[in-house]
Amino acid sequence: MMLDVLTARNIKKTYSSGYRAVNGVSISIKKGECVGLIGESGSGKSTLARCLLMLEKLEEGEIFLYDKPLHLMKKREIRKVRHHMQAVFQNPSAAINPKLKIMDSLMEVLDTHPEITPVYIQDVREDRERCAARLMEMVGLPKRYLYCYPHELSGGQKQRVSIARAISIEPSIIILDEPTASLDVCTQQQILNLLKELQKQLNLSYLFISHDLSTVYFLSERIFVMKEGVFLDSFYKDELFSLQRHPYTKKLISLFES
Numbered sequence: 001m002m003l004d005v006l007t008a009r010n011i012k013k014t015y016s017s018g019y020r021a022v023n024g025v026s027i028s029i030k031k032g033e034c035v036g037l038i039g040e041s042g043s044g045k046s047t048l049a050r051c052l053l054m055l056e057k058l059e060e061g062e063i064f065l066y067d068k069p070l071h072l073m074k075k076r077e078i079r080k081v082r083h084h085m086q087a088v089f090q091n092p093s094a095a096i097n098p099k100l101k102i103m104d105s106l107m108e109v110l111d112t113h114p115e116i117t118p119v120y121i122q123d124v125r126e127d128r129e130r131c132a133a134r135l136m137e138m139v140g141l142p143k144r145y146l147y148c149y150p151h152e153l154s155g156g157q158k159q160r161v162s163i164a165r166a167i168s169i170e171p172s173i174i175i176l177d178e179p180t181a182s183l184d185v186c187t188q189q190q191i192l193n194l195l196k197e198l199q200k201q202l203n204l205s206y207l208f209i210s211h212d213l214s215t216v217y218f219l220s221e222r223i224f225v226m227k228e229g230v231f232l233d234s235f236y237k238d239e240l241f242s243l244q245r246h247p248y249t250k251k252l253i254s255l256f257e258s
């Protein structure tokens with residue numbers, strides 16, 4: 001039996017304000033699968049993402065990365081496994097250090113883990129520059145940008161760098177939290193196409209978070225619908241238009257179709 005890459009059970013998170021942003025959700029993601037998470041602003045998607053990445057202290061619940069129980073680990077142990085879970089966030093400018101050349105931001109994770117050599121950079125791993133150039137090529141960026149600073153790149157190009165850094169280490173899972181929300185419509189579609197191609201090519205596992213049903217539908221095989229901290233509905237993509245869908249999902253569909 002194939003183990004799920006990531007399994008989360010009964011996750012709860014209440015902020016110090018007393019607001020429970022995530023109220024008992026469970027989710028599992030298989031190797032090579034893209035699971036979509038859709039919900040309106042404030043439904044708790046980003047809080048859940050931060051919980052799964054162990055960036056928030058859980059109030060309750062269990063998180064397993066393969067068979068490793070992250071919720072039982074000490075901070076020091078979590079630091080050792082965290083690189084297996086990469087993330088791409090909405091704002092690439094905030095994710096890339098403005099003072100570093102693109103090469104140094106891109107190579108950050110691989111530099112920290114010299115013991116890891118993904119197969120797609122195996123032949124160039126010893127040569128930092130060629131390795132960085134390979135990653136740039138994989139996300140459709142010219143090599144010359146390696147020597148630029150982030151302000152010399154567009155938002156879409158910076159997001160490609162974030163994606164290249166996320167895949168650089170061949171992580172078990174990539175959490176994509178609204179990765180196209182800050183981009184124009186044309187660039188959004190290019191980034192979605194890139195993510196889809198990379199997923200197929202490298203057999204990546206994604207949790208793709210968005211408030212937009214059409215983008216979630218485009219990328220995901222399975223979809224979870226979140227509202228007010230709980231999952232209202234979950235289904236395979238081809239069941240989206242089934243009559244059994246939750247009324248809230250039907251409402252999202254009607255917005256999507258209009």
Ligand SMILES: Nc1ncnc2c1ncn2[C@@H]1O[C@H](COP(=O)(O)OP(=O)(O)OP(=O)(O)O)[C@@H](O)[C@H]1O
Pocket residue numbers: 015016017019021039040041042043044045046047048211
């Ligand atoms: N650090 C925090 N302290 C207190 N409340 C918070 C904190 N972060 C988020 N919240 C609250 O938790 C709820 C869920 O927020 P969250 O960012 O997880 O939602 P979201 O679905 O990702 O929304 P968006 O799509 O707008 O990013 C919101 O009501 C928000 O105000």
